[in-house]
Amino acid sequence: MGKLARKVALVGAGMCKFGRNFPLQRNPDMWVEAWLNAVKTVDNGIEPKDIDACYIGNYSSDLFNHQGHLGPQMANLVGLTPKPAPRFEGACASSGIALRQAVIAIASGVHDVIAVGGVECMTEVSTTLVTDTLATASDSIFEYPAGATFPGLYAAIASAHFHKYGTTAEDLMRVGIKNHENGKENPFAQMQQSIKEMMASKIVRYKEQGRDVPDWKDEFDFLKSSSNPFIASPLRLFDCSLITDGAACLFLVAGDVAKKFTDTPIWITGTGQGSAALSLHDRDSLTSFIATREAARQAYEMSGLKPKDIQICEVHDCFTIAEILAMEDLGFYEKGKAVEAIKNGETKLDGRLPINTSGGLKSKGHPVGATGAAHAVETFKQMRGIAERNRQVKFDVERAMTHNLGGSGGTCVVHIYEK
């Protein structure tokens, strides 16, 4: 058990511009945009006739768009009818699951080439309904009726981490600051401004309006002000990821046909998935996600790599505290030690272990069902050396990881990529 019977390669990856795209774009439009951007990255080209199946990750077009049964719809738009077109769901890890199942399906010998998509159009409904819909990924009998939406659940997790390891609100802010620095360099990100720039614009606006200009010495002052209100203490607005519409597309192929598409495949050498009880009260720990540890364990075991071998990682920073938990649960740092690494700048673009070079969910945006596939898009770009603007890391990336989380840690999917 635990080994892939065939090698699997990522040969193309692209995404649409993330943002508040509705009503100009719905899932079908964003998916086609992502598809076309992914096609461009396949060195020798790829056409529908080359592709055996279309695997779609989506969290809840049911509740966001009153549209189920997305698989055949997405497949039809890109000329893949009548091929298999299943949809996969695991809350915000939905397209991480689609990617994993595609890896598995190619390894099984049933398919040689699969198009993997992640799509989510969240802004068709009000922000209140977005929060409500996301809350259906928690336990609707035990957690949801208690009013525990995700900011509240992650606030409990953050509080527990503060209590156990001495983590502070400033530590969380450092995660957001870093991710916005990266997102600024990503033309596909929803927010392309550093927090420093946002602070500066706010000051300009205050001056224009003739109001008292706040005495902000740096981003931390800004982030501690009423401009960054509490959502669920200790989490403030800038600790939360964005509400986003977006889509991403990946082309996965069997090792024995990879050469047809490119001379430089990115191999997916490890895949892992873990689960946990949906409700926090059913868990042993608030400060560590068992689903992440299990998914990572499987992926490391399959690839034969260890945490120290990973050079870059896209982690699921749905809240700033989630990035800290991931850094620890993925084995990069001991429990309670991630914060020190963040302070030292180790996870910045020019650090030892760049994390979320894309800008992360915090700045690139978080169209929930598209996020896992978008993680792989960034990884593909970094490993190919084609990341836009000043976002490309300065070393040759030979080994990378993606970490895609669902709910408050009920699902986790981890992938390892090698050149």
Add this chain to the structure above:
Amino acid sequence: MGKLARKVALVGAGMCKFGRNFPLQRNPDMWVEAWLNAVKTVDNGIEPKDIDACYIGNYSSDLFNHQGHLGPQMANLVGLTPKPAPRFEGACASSGIALRQAVIAIASGVHDVIAVGGVECMTEVSTTLVTDTLATASDSIFEYPAGATFPGLYAAIASAHFHKYGTTAEDLMRVGIKNHENGKENPFAQMQQSIKEMMASKIVRYKEQGRDVPDWKDEFDFLKSSSNPFIASPLRLFDCSLITDGAACLFLVAGDVAKKFTDTPIWITGTGQGSAALSLHDRDSLTSFIATREAARQAYEMSGLKPKDIQICEVHDCFTIAEILAMEDLGFYEKGKAVEAIKNGETKLDGRLPINTSGGLKSKGHPVGATGAAHAVETFKQMRGIAERNRQVKFDVERAMTHNLGGSGGTCVVHIYEK
């Protein structure tokens, strides 16, 4: 392409009693009942520690129960945390997809043993909302706003079949009559009465109420009366499947570990999946489903079997007309010839090719996300010779098929089973 790298066997299968189970049971309760019934069928026993992953099929607990992220929740209830627990969706073919992906995952070498579940709790919402939720499996931009819910879409399909092949309303009635005859013998079915029995009870009720007793000579008279009102002409109430709560559970294992669980595994030798444009207006034909033809083609090719080799089949009779289309699209009969076989009784329990021995969606019930897995439960029982009451077919079933359809034919999953 197209071959499984490892053999896959079904070693256990069970379901809960289908019916209007809410509020006494929700998805968690029904899933546990199905699980326990499936465990009983594994000759040498099976425990959570033997199982690598939990694959859940569900159409829309989002809209039916305001609960997403079912995978980890179901896995946790049966002691499978922190193992992988993805959810699969393809409208009413959701657990057919879960089954297919489990077959693929075992073939890939990543897992050896997978528990497959199908769950749906539909009666938590009103009948109007059920119809509305099911309609989200059609195209929500082009079909749904036109008021084309599924009875209407299948009515168009039936009308086209009537027009092209001379099929009649009586032919549809024969499908319902047969399936209720079978469902009467299924203790897990929602309706366990033949149509003749229902007619008789109605006559008794009329007499008790002192009303004029209708002059019904046989079931056809009853089915042509106002007791069987039109839902969407030419489809009447008894042409439509039921609104049902239910769950089913399957245990799938790799060929090389099958002996640990049983000496008489049921091999899954063929799996196929097809897709089509969601909207009928985007299709070439109303009287044949391309997704079914494609899924069947793949499954036959993988198994090396032909339609004439199949001895029994559970087909997706969401409407009576759908059973007729399936009989033709699966290659059992030429287009337009299925009706003759039905008239000859070929698909009855004692016929040449018994279809829907379980009672089908018409009589057993149709908890949409559980239906595909329930198809496999019936197939397992018939092949093992353990079908309850007088439902067991009289010959040894060596080769069987299941056919699970999503929406108005947007998705189809076909499996072939051999002893």
